[in-house]
Amino acid sequence: MAPSKYVLPFIAFVSFGMAIGLLFQLAFIWRLEEFSGTNHWENDKESALLRLGFVKPEILSWSPRIILFHNFLSIEECDYLKSIARPHLEISTVVDAKTGKSVKSNIRTSFGMFLSSEDRQIPIIKAIEKRIAVFSQIPIENGEYIQVLRYETNQYYVPHHDYFSDPFNLKRGGQRVATMLMYLTDVDEGGETFFPQAGSGECSCGGIKVKGLCLKPRKGDAILFWSMGLDGQSDPNSLHGACPVVKGEKWSATKWLRQGPTF
Template identity: 70%
Template sequence: MAPGMRIVFGLLTFVTIGMIIGALFQLAFLWKLEDSYGMPHWRKDKEAEVLRLGYVKPEIISWSPRIIVLHNFLSVEECDYLRAIARPRLQTSTVVDSKTGKGITSNVRTSSGMFLSHAERKYPMIQAIEKRISIFSQVPAENGELIQVLRYERNQFYKPHHDYFSDTFNLKRGGQRIATMLMYLSDDVEGGETYFPMAGSGDCSCGGRTVKGLSVKPIQGDAVLFWSMGLDGQSDPSSLHGGCEVLAGEKWSATKWMRQRTTS
């Protein structure tokens, strides 16, 4: 082989080896990055663990009204914990009376439920959930109401309604409700979808019926974040929503309402 060809061949070999080494370093970087989105890396980071980074998968399902499904928002342990706290204290659910602003029983809502106490709000697991809600909703934790845990049994439902207030009584403490985080605590339920009749342009399933609008199936650990107020700061009528009839099993959920100002 001529000396010139040897030099060219040597350079090509050197460049090729360099490219291979560079590619290996790039792959190693990508593997490390992918691993950080898996769980082993985050176990060393308390903040990431609280926020369940790498687990929570947001999915925007509607812009008007604004609705985001947060898959894997809660762990199985957190779901079990909330159900265990609530079960001994469940009472017939109420709705807000538009005239007095107080809770009254109604055939509009047939579930049972309870609110966590201010003391329970300080429990480490509850604080972790509240911080996660605040980060993903971008609403300060102190603007949130106490978490409400609900159980819907067979044939129970919540007819379509708005979460924002139509009375002045409830606006005195914290202002208007601007957003809702609805978290599912159980699986093995038939029906019980969260239904938005004014969202989407197609059909969906609601308690075994096909209806117009958009619905979200209750899956343990998932959460639905939706806004009751639009970007213009006004109450959004299209945020109308309801809980479809449960056909079989039990539907457990936890709700966190966020206000314009601090509630404490």
Template identity: 60%
Template sequence: MAGMKFVFGLLTFVTVGMIVGALFQLAFIRRLEESSGIPHWVDDKEAVVLHLGIVKPEVLSWSPRIILFRNFLSMEECDYLRAIARPRLKISNVVDRKTGKGVKSGVRTSSGMFLSPEERKYPIIQAIERRISIYSQIPEENGEHIQVLRYEKNQFYQPHYDFFSDPFNVQRGGQRIATMLMYLTDDVEGGETYFPLGLDGEGDLYSQHGGCEVVGGEKWSATVWMRQGSVTF
């Protein structure tokens, strides 16, 4: 009985800690937004890069922690990412739990590509990654390369976790602790991201999510996974 009370108390402590951390994160973001009303921000290059006064955060859920950032990317940035990705799209892979390598699977039917180290030096890409770092409050060096994805009609991604369940991938920067999912089109029918109840596994079980089947148009998105430490490739 004492053991059960201890476990319950520990879970309560962890849950409260996550909520408090999320509140601090949201308060920080809102301070950034409110400060954009000061006239001197108009000519501030950093403010322009961060889209101060443009990005609008909205908490969708505390468990799992889901924050929607409206207007995070400009239309020009969305077009830019699609243009870079289109010539190099390949059938998407999933991580094999036993080997940690990327393999083709019927649970994911999209096509995609990763930006190269050289492309991360482009000014537009650097601006996007800087914005991701500030709004997630995770260092830029903890982010993986941006992945751009395209889902055509009838394509989908079945429910899955973004954190690793193999011992190999965590050696290159630790476990994934956050996902920044950026939508690059708004004229698609279907393709929503949904969060069913959690299943067995490690990490936040309620973070399991999937991509609904696209009914019409094309769904384009860009993803950055953030790690515990600096990512090495």
């Protein structure tokens, strides 16, 4: 009977040791996740600003070069851009190729406004602009002011190029290199972004079947497409347009990126 009196204490000692070991293992795993996983990003201000772990890139086309960034903007950022833009919306204009001035045209029927230099100092706008610079690899100072647009039912923008064909707009910052187009809302029907020269299939553009690539707006997503090719020349395949909104309304924000500083 004597040996049996040591059995229970021994089992208790081993169990206690195993429990302590398990706690050390859990602590190690927690520390590993903290330094290499999302917990580390959540506590890193820079990572949070860039939405690391949320933004997911997807290459849609190599010619023209088009990248879709899922979850590029947060819901709060989308709603904020809409709220500051809404009181200042005016009929959208286009650039006149002969004079370089902005003029009204029936090829673009949306409403829009540009953020101001004061708006660019707002922390949430600064965060968005830095995120654009990091993901596009184009410096913040090479970007134009963000333009916020609203398309109502039957409003559209016919296919066009973002690069300039006049000498006036090249004086400040040079040619447009790329465009970051951010979607601030979903659209019930229509409102797709249309690239006639991308892809070889068919897609729906405002309810009409067309050849090319059509991207349906999704709140928070963004597309980066390049107006210049790898040879440094303007890329005619970057032709794009905004399909008519069939149902609901569409809000978007655009930032054009130049060869050199714009301010």
